[in-house]
Amino acid sequence: MKNISELQDIATQIRRDVLRMINSCQSGHPGGSLGCADLFTALYFNTMNAAPETFAREGRGEDMFFLSIGHIAPVWYSALARRGYFDIKELSTLRQLGSRLQGHPSYHSNLPGVRAASGSLGQGMSVAIGAALAKKLNGDSNLVFSLHGDGEVEEGQIWEAAMFAGANGVDNLISIIDNNGVQIDGRCKDVCGVVNLKQKFLSFGWDVLECDGNDMQTLLNTLEECKQHAHLGKPVMLVMKTQMGKGVDFMEDNNGWHGKAPNDEQMQNALSQLKETLGDY
Amino acid sequence: MKEYKILGEKDTRSGFAEGLLEAGRENENVVALCADLTPSVRMDLFAKEFPERFFQTGIAESNMVSIASGMALSGKVAFVGSFAAFSTGRTYDQIRQSVAYSDCNVKIAGSHAGITLGEDGATHQILEDIGLMRMMPNMVVINPCDFNQTKQATLAAARYNGPVYLRYGRPKVPVFIPEDMPFEIGKAITLNEGKDVSIFATGHLVWQALEACKQLEAEGINAEIINIHTIKPLDGKAVLNSVQKTGCAVSCEEHMYNGGLGDAIAQLLVRNHPAPMEFVGIDDEFGQSGKPMELMKHYHLMAEDIVLAAKKAINRK
Incomplete structure (x- = not known):
């Protein structure tokens, strides 16, 4: 088990990876990736029971993770590589022709750690429910995690999934919403009235927790709490408050950095704010 | 037949x-x-x-x-x-x-x-x-x-x-496929061998194609009837072998011309063995309410429509 300081170092290195990957191909989504670096570190290095060395798609006997907001693939790829799913050198191939690190995650490209494609928004909660139901049929008591965006909940399928999971007591599912409050066209509350997420999910029959998603200790504690709430008859939702672009001052809380690559000068500025802790790839 | x-x-x-x-x-x-x-x-x-x-x-x-x-x-x-x-x-x-x-x-x-x-x-x-x-x-x-x-x-x-x-x-x-007839994904079934025209049918139109075959036979036309149950992957070998023998083709389906069985066969023939071909299907329009058989007649999906298409294809050889 890693201590807080070690986990924070991993998250910082993941942020460096994200910036270098996106700068290198001059394409990708840094904002949400940086905001979720702490979560991915917590999940893969502490919370989840995952087996990188023997990765199998069916995920029997281990926890499973589904990224519904496929555009933040860079942070997931970095976490997977740093956790040992594949060599960190491969991070340099993001979005290049023939790479397993597709612009949005793909099972088709055989990247260990990825079980389903995502990118077209709104589908991942349903896919995670399917995996959770299969675990129940298989008598596997491990958990299924999924990550969503607060802009993504504008997709109707999220609410189809939320209604189904609540009605059917899919209580081995822990879904997380990255509640950074911004999306491409502006503030989520202005774009389509994304407010009161906690109340919305409570009314759909979920158990709902909230926390600061950029404070490692709080995040670890709350994820443990989520696990304690599992297997009690209700699906579990964690509404996680984060800052888009967290860790790089000029990107923080700025929707302009949702899907824009930093140029070399901007990257140097950004990297100067993030210590190289584990060694760049 | x-x-x-x-x-x-x-x-x-x-x-x-x-x-x-x-x-x-x-x-x-x-x-x-x-x-x-x-x-x-x-x-x-x-x-x-x-x-x-x-x-x-x-x-x-x-x-x-x-x-x-x-x-x-x-x-x-x-x-x-x-x-x-x-x-x-x-x-x-x-x-x-x-x-x-x-x-x-x-x-x-x-x-x-x-x-x-x-x-x-x-x-x-x-x-x-x-x-x-x-x-x-x-x-x-x-x-x-x-x-x-x-x-x-x-x-x-x-x-x-x-x-x-x-x-x-x-x-x-009608139920007409024997229970013991082998079924393999991607493998077409030749229901009747013929030499004058190849009729490729799928779904409900297979029975209509067999009825058409009888009517054509009465007029001295010998039709080959092939049941394409798997549209993808298409049994290209069966399609080409048949058309190389008969010299013309008709596709029959309860579907638009666009994108359907006929499209798949036409693409195959154009690339490998161009031949006159006619389509029995629906030509770029939406359906409407009615009894199933009324609609089949209204949209020209019946045996007599397949007979007309077969004759037209033969005349174009």
């Missing part, structure tokens, strides 16, 4: 029901999901015998397809069922991303396909579904012709590892 006896009148959806039940008995990993149409799309037999493996998703087809994908990637053989209009058209993006592109072992069951859905009208009569599913990489498309073949096709789909679209219908139609 070879005689095919009518063994009874049954709906193809009931063939699906029996096939799914048998698949469930054969493999405990088979699961079924339905969006509030369980008796209509005939998942009822499976749901009754295997309640723990049946999942009611409510009227939420997109969610249903994506849940099936999650179950499939966890090792299940997941059947999803709705009317073909909803199980393909409404969920195209979910099938594309979560099923076909994600290599998931999901079987999309499309009941009430085509014009013979009847009285409910154009909103429910999808005529584009073969095209939609055919365009998708990694997707197998099967449109069986009667009760017995639908049962066989359902079992074959369950045994096949990968995404399948299984299209079947609502009304009672």
Whole structure:
């Protein structure tokens, strides 16, 4: 088990990876990736029971993770590589022709750690429910995690999934919403009235927790709490408050950095704010 | 010509029901999901015998397809069922991303396909579904012709590892395929050998093609009738061998010209063996309410229409 300081170092290195990957191909989504670096570190290095060395798609006997907001693939790829799913050198191939690190995650490209494609928004909660139901049929008591965006909940399928999971007591599912409050066209509350997420999910029959998603200790504690709430008859939702672009001052809380690559000068500025802790790839 | 006896009148959806039940008995990993149409799309037999493996998703087809994908990637053989209009058209993006592109072992069951859905009208009569599913990489498309073949096709789909679209219908139609006739995905069935024209038919139009064959025979025309139950992958060898022999072709389907069986055959012929070809199908229009057979006549999908198309193709040789 890693201590807080070690986990924070991993998250910082993941942020460096994200910036270098996106700068290198001059394409990708840094904002949400940086905001979720702490979560991915917590999940893969502490919370989840995952087996990188023997990765199998069916995920029997281990926890499973589904990224519904496929555009933040860079942070997931970095976490997977740093956790040992594949060599960190491969991070340099993001979005290049023939790479397993597709612009949005793909099972088709055989990247260990990825079980389903995502990118077209709104589908991942349903896919995670399917995996959770299969675990129940298989008598596997491990958990299924999924990550969503607060802009993504504008997709109707999220609410189809939320209604189904609540009605059917899919209580081995822990879904997380990255509640950074911004999306491409502006503030989520202005774009389509994304407010009161906690109340919305409570009314759909979920158990709902909230926390600061950029404070490692709080995040670890709350994820443990989520696990304690599992297997009690209700699906579990964690509404996680984060800052888009967290860790790089000029990107923080700025929707302009949702899907824009930093140029070399901007990257140097950004990297100067993030210590190289584990060694760049 | 070879005689095919009518063994009874049954709906193809009931063939699906029996096939799914048998698949469930054969493999405990088979699961079924339905969006509030369980008796209509005939998942009822499976749901009754295997309640723990049946999942009611409510009227939420997109969610249903994506849940099936999650179950499939966890090792299940997941059947999803709705009317073909909803199980393909409404969920195209979910099938594309979560099923076909994600290599998931999901079987999309499309009941009430085509014009013979009847009285409910154009909103429910999808005529584009073969095209939609055919365009998708990694997707197998099967449109069986009667009760017995639908049962066989359902079992074959369950045994096949990968995404399948299984299209079947609502009304009672003649049962004429013998129960013991072999069925193999991607392998066309020659129902009658002939030398003057190749008639390729799928779904409900296979029986009409056999009726047309009789009428043509009475006029001294010897038609080859080939049942293309699997539209993708198309049995190209069977199609080319036949057209090389007869010199012309007719395609017959309860579907738009665009994207359907005819399109698939025409593409193959143009590339390999250009020959005169006629299409029996629906020409770029929506359907409407009516009785199934009234609609078949109105949209020129009957045996006499196939006879006219065959003669036209022969005259163009």
